[in-house]
Amino acid sequence: MIDIKLLRNETGQVAANLARRGFVLDADSYGKEEERRKALQVRLEDLRRQRNEGSRAVGRIKSGGVDPAALASEMERLAVIDHELEETEGAFRTIEASLEAFHLTLPNLVDASIPDGRDASQNVEVRRVGDPPQLGFTPHDHVAIGEALCGMDFSEAARITGARFVVLKGDLARLQRALINFMMDVHVAEHGYEEVYVPHLVNRASLTGTGQLPKFESDLFGIAKITDWYLIPTAEVPVTNLARDRVFLNTELPKRWVAHTPCYRSEAGSYGKDLKGMIRQHQFEKVELVTVTTPDHSMEALETLTAHAEAILNKLELPYRVMLLCAGDLGFASAKTYDLEVWLPGQNQYREISSCSNCKDFQARRLQARSRARMSDKPEWVHTLNGSALAVGRTLVALLENRQDEGGRISIPEPLRPYLGGRSHLEPRRGGG
Numbered sequence: 287m288i289d290i291k292l293l294r295n296e297t298g299q300v301a302a303n304l305a306r307r308g309f310v311l312d313a314d315s316y317g318k319e320e321e322r323r324k325a326l327q328v329r330l331e332d333l334r335r336q337r338n339e340g341s342r343a344v345g346r347i348k349s350g351g352v353d354p355a356a357l358a359s360e361m362e363r364l365a366v367i368d369h370e371l372e373e374t375e376g377a378f379r380t381i382e383a384s385l386e387a388f389h390l391t392l393p394n395l396v397d398a399s400i401p402d403g404r405d406a407s408q409n410v411e412v413r414r415v416g417d418p419p420q421l422g423f424t425p426h427d428h429v430a431i432g433e434a435l436c437g438m439d440f441s442e443a444a445r446i447t448g449a450r451f452v453v454l455k456g457d458l459a460r461l462q463r464a465l466i467n468f469m470m471d472v473h474v475a476e477h478g479y480e481e482v483y484v485p486h487l488v489n490r491a492s493l494t495g496t497g498q499l500p501k502f503e504s505d506l507f508g509i510a511k512i513t514d515w516y517l518i519p520t521a522e523v524p525v526t527n528l529a530r531d532r533v534f535l536n537t538e539l540p541k542r543w544v545a546h547t548p549c550y551r552s553e554a555g556s557y558g559k560d561l562k563g564m565i566r567q568h569q570f571e572k573v574e575l576v577t578v579t580t581p582d583h584s585m586e587a588l589e590t591l592t593a594h595a596e597a598i599l600n601k602l603e604l605p606y607r608v609m610l611l612c613a614g615d616l617g618f619a620s621a622k623t624y625d626l627e628v629w630l631p632g633q634n635q636y637r638e639i640s641s642c643s644n645c646k647d648f649q650a651r652r653l654q655a656r657s658r659a660r661m662s663d664k665p666e667w668v669h670t671l672n673g674s675a676l677a678v679g680r681t682l683v684a685l686l687e688n689r690q691d692e693g694g695r696i697s698i699p700e701p702l703r704p705y706l707g708g709r710s711h712l713e714p715r716r717g718g719g
Contacts (some may be wrong), residue, residue, distance in 0.1 A: 288395055294320055303395045306402060306613035311392070315458075323385060326378045334372040385570025390500055394648040396613045397622040405701040409625070410612065416597070416605030418504060418629045419547045420421070423692045427632025428683040432458060434694045434714040438564075449561075450553065450568045457712045458682070461698075462571065464705035465678050465685075466546050469573040469598055473675060477594045479544035484524035486547055487515045492527045495653040497619035497645075507550045507568075517550035521574035529578050529655040534668065537660045540579035541585060544675075547572065552675040564679045565637065571678035579669040580657060584644050584669035585622075592624045592642040595675035602699045603708040604684050605629040607636055621646045628680065632687040639680045642673030 293300050297320075301311040340363060347357050401410050432438025437458030443451035454462055475481045487509065493499040493516060498506065502519075509515040518524060525543050534541070549572050560566035575594060579587045594609070599606045611623040620643035627636035648666035650656065656665035689697045694714035698706060 287389055287648060288392055289647075290389065291479040293389070294394075300395070304393065306396045306400075307393055307616060308404065308614050309393055311657055319381065319385060319388075321647045323378070323381045326381060330374050330378055333367055335375060337364065337367050337371060359631070384446060387500075390494065390652075393616075393618045394497075394645060396616060396623050397644070397646075400622055401610065401612045402614075403615040404542070405612075406615045409609045409615055411501060412608040412610050412624065414605075414607040414631075415600065416603065419631065420607050421690070421692075423688060425631035426690060426694070427563065427630075428686045430632075431686045431690060431694065431696070435696070435712055436715040440563075448568075450566065452564055452567065454695045460706060461685070461702075461712070462678060462682055463655070464702050466571060466573060467705055468702055469675060469678070470544060470546055472598060472601065473573070473575065473594060477542070477597070479542040480506040482525060482528065482543050484521060484528075484545050484547065486518050486524075486550075487612075488518055488523050488527070489514045490516070492523055495530055496523050496526050496649050496658065497652070498523060501618055504610060505552050507552060511526055517558040518547060519551050520549050520672075520674075521547040521572060522576060525574060525576040526578075526649060526670055526672065527653065528576075529650070529668065529670065530653040532655055533665045534578070534655075535661075536580055536657050536659040539657055539668070540577050543576045544575075545574050546678075547574070564683055567679065572674050573676060573678065575673050575675045578668050578669070580654065580668050581647065581666070584646060584671065587669075587671055588622060588624070588642065588644040591671055591673050591675075593628075595626055595640045595642055595673050598676050598681070599626065599628065601701045602681070602685065604681075604688055607638070617641070617643060619643070619645045619648050621648065624678075630684060630687050631690075637680065639684065640674040640676050643671060645670045645672070667689065 288300065297311075297313045297317055301313045304311050340360060344357065344360050344364065347353055347360060353687060358552055375444055401408070404411065426434075429438065435457055437455045439453040439455065440451075442453045446453070471482060474481050490499060493506070498519060506519060507517040509517070524547075525545050529541070530544065549570055551568060553566055553568060567618075577587050596606070596608070606626055606628045609625045609627055616623055623641055623643040625638050626640040626642070628639040630637050646669050649670045650667040655668050655670070657668050658665045685699070686696055689699070691697070696712040698710055698712065703709060
């Protein structure tokens with residue numbers, strides 16, 4: 287949630303910032319609603335003052351001896367005030383609820399360092415690391431490789447559940463598990479994150495706190511028997527909620543948490559896109575990094591978090607590029623985002639494998655997450671950051687496509703070999719799974 291005081295006092299400035307995203311804030315309409323809210327608040331305070339004065343007047347009349355006419359007159363006046371007060375309180379609650387619901391629809395403000403642009407085509411390449419492999423043959427995509435390894439089955443998944451699911455078997459199932467363990471070990475042992483295990487079901491308040499609700503409800507899988515619960519779309523939701531309703535001491539920050547979870551998304555609006563393969567699935571695995579820090583360190587923290595995600599790609603020797611998202615391509619809760627895009631020979635293009643975002647105080651305001659230097663100080667909003675490090679399925683895809691040879695063998699990067707019993711290659715198989 288953006289700063290309500292800023293929205294109220296600098297509506298035009300906020301509208302201009304949000305317009306960079308392509309979001310239209312009707313400043314005139316909002317201003318009129320806000321004026322109505324303020325008028326109701328002033329009238330409410332006046333009526334409460336009048337009621338308090340009337341109550342004192344009744345007390346004086348009673349203490350001075352019963353004057354039936356004066357008492358009846360004052361009680362009648364109080365009844366009129368109470369009636370108007372009740373109506374005004376109702377109107378004030380209604381407009382407050384309406385404005386709060388409106389505030390939840392507003393995306394985060396765009397950081398000043400973000401370039402203008404309408405969509406992903408205008409994102410800015412920051413750096414490119416590693417060269418796409420010169421394979422010397424027409425590369426297979428991961429679907430063909432997975433079939434040759436007898437380890438990737440979409441038809442069985444469709445029979446079990448439906449489209450956009452996969453069954454991994456044998457070597458590929460083990461490779462996915464190896465990637466998860468490798469990523470977790472690197473982030474804990476080398477980067478100092480605290481490993482957390484979190485629920486895969488969250489309530490509405492948790493999703494509202496991180497910005498998925500109300501805007502992205504159609505992307506979520508709800509639970510029919512418990513209407514307030516949803517399957518998580520990303521570990522960002524439960525992990526960031528570890529900071530909800532907390533006041534940290536600045537000396538406790540930054541908090542760095544890492545979690546592996548499955549993620550569940552309906553992929554609403556993506557019909558027709560990436561129907562083949564593992565790129566866009568309803569269920570997928572991610573290792574997620576979350577940082578909670580003070581405002582003066584959040585931009586530095588974004589660079590650090592992004593470097594930690596890049597470290598996995600570097601260790602696996604996967605070619606990638608870092609893209610700074612333009613204003614029109616930013617996520618709802620993000621003020622600044624770097625996308626990491628890995629090279630996929632089977633598609634002959636770079637594809638997103640991680641988004642690393644600084645949400646500044648946007649999520650913190652929703653979550654009531656704050657910090658202070660000393661116990662006696664007034665708490666201030668923390669800044670929250672998150673990033674995939676990495677999306678496991680897409681990392682698996684990238685490994686298969688970048689490390690294939692003409693005979694279908696897949697070379698295993700050195701850091702992964704201890705997780706696979708020392709194996710250096712995966713071999714194509716002739717039989718069934």
